[in-house]
Amino acid sequence: MAIKQLRTLFASQYQPGQPARVRPGEALTEPGGDYEALHKQMKRLFNSKPGKKYGRFSDDIGDSPFSSWLKDYLEDKQSFTSLTDRLFGQWQELLNGAQEEFEGHLMIVHEALADSEVVYLLILENDSAMRFDAKQTLDATDILSLSRLNLAARIELDDWRGDNPGENYLTLVHARGTGEGGDLFIKLCGFTNQVDVEKETVTFLDAVEAFAKTSEPEEAGKVRARAYEFCKEQHALGEPVAIEALSGYLDENQPERFKEFASQAAELPESGVLHPDHRKVKKLVRIAGSGGGMSVSFSSDLVNQAVYYDKDKDALTITRLPKALREQLQRYLENRD
Structure with missing residues (x-):
């Protein structure tokens, strides 16, 4: 993992109707060390988060201009500093009109992986902690939470900027209880939902169950177990389920068998990729x-x-x-x- 660019902004809105307070940090190029460790932990939380949503950027650039700013940055038409200045400015404007209190660190990360590049937008929350200061006086302080991640987005740059852009290159974490802040974050990202996770979960379960029933009872149990294992592994990686890869996993001797069966027994998306809810897949x-x-x-x-x-x-x-x-x-x- 290598972070190419990273920048943070602390924003707070304690008095609705009043301007939000912001404190931007410096744009960091290849920060390494502690920043890599922090981002690695946030990615772990991101991948393990249930109920993620999958979609793309909204076409309404006037209302959600982040995609156009990001495009200019990737095409070297503006610097990372300029991109984040604009992003942070919009976040402040959104919070200015908020009617609920909000506090958190907005972190944007441009990361280069071995075979792809991604951009993350993350809202980092604080935990309260106690410590003794230099005079041995008990003092309360805030520290970054390494166990909570309720608002975040990941943009697969290759899928978005490729010759044939996909429809689900933007993954969103939007946990319950985030209130107005969560809605404003979605607007900041420009996310629009393209995947019906519940429908794709049913499609996945029905296809696996129907395929399992074509085998003897003992083998059917193994098919269900392997399908669940594959889905669980993909969830841990933060990746959807590719039917072709699952087919090879279920039957190494006849790797196309499940794929051919599923294409006839179920209505699969053209992409050949499903986004089942791993919690419900446990029913297998x-x-x-x-x-x-x-x-x-x-x-x-x-x-x-x-x-x-x-x-x-x-x-x-x-x-x-x-x-x-x-x-x-x-x-x-x-x-x-």
Whole structure:
């Protein structure tokens, strides 16, 4: 990983209706060291964040001009300093009109990878910490949070600026509870949603389930497990699921088999890429439910092996209980008696 350019801005809006306070930092070229470590941690949080949205830049440049500024920077029509001056100025203007309080560091990073280049926009939050100062007096201070990332965007420059621009080169982290600040951040990025993650999750699950049913029961379980493993690995990398790559992963001897099956059994996007929600994909390997004071979860491989469901009686019979559960039940019955 190599950071080509990086710059930060601290912005706060404590009195809605009043101008936001900003403190920009210097533009840093190849800052290295601690900045690389900080960005690496933010990337880890970004990749692991569930519920990401995928899309592209809005065509309304007048309302969201960041894409045009970024284009000028990449074409050497303006410097990184000029780009960030404009970006920070717009962020301040957006916060000036905010009706809710806001505080955070806006960090923009231009990163060169081995085979591609990306730009990140990240809102870094603060945590409160206590320390003793030089006079051994207890003092409260703010430090950067290394465990939270609720607003962020990643632009895949090659996908955006290539000969055939994709439709999903912009990935957005927009967590619940970010309120007005989150909406303003989306406007700053110029993000417009192009991917229906829920629909693509259903497409992914249906295709894998239908494919698994073409195999013997034992093999079907392995197909589901491998599909889930692949999806989980892609999520950890912050990457979507390419059907062709998944097909080769599911069957190394016949790497095209799942791809051909899925193209006939499901309505796949032209890109051949899906963005399933990895949390819901877990249904491939686990069956779970809760309600009425009960919570049950078990591997789908145990159905008709150690877990039996009687549809007529709506009853679940579990054998081979886990040791810890069996001991808890025994103690509870003994104490009650």
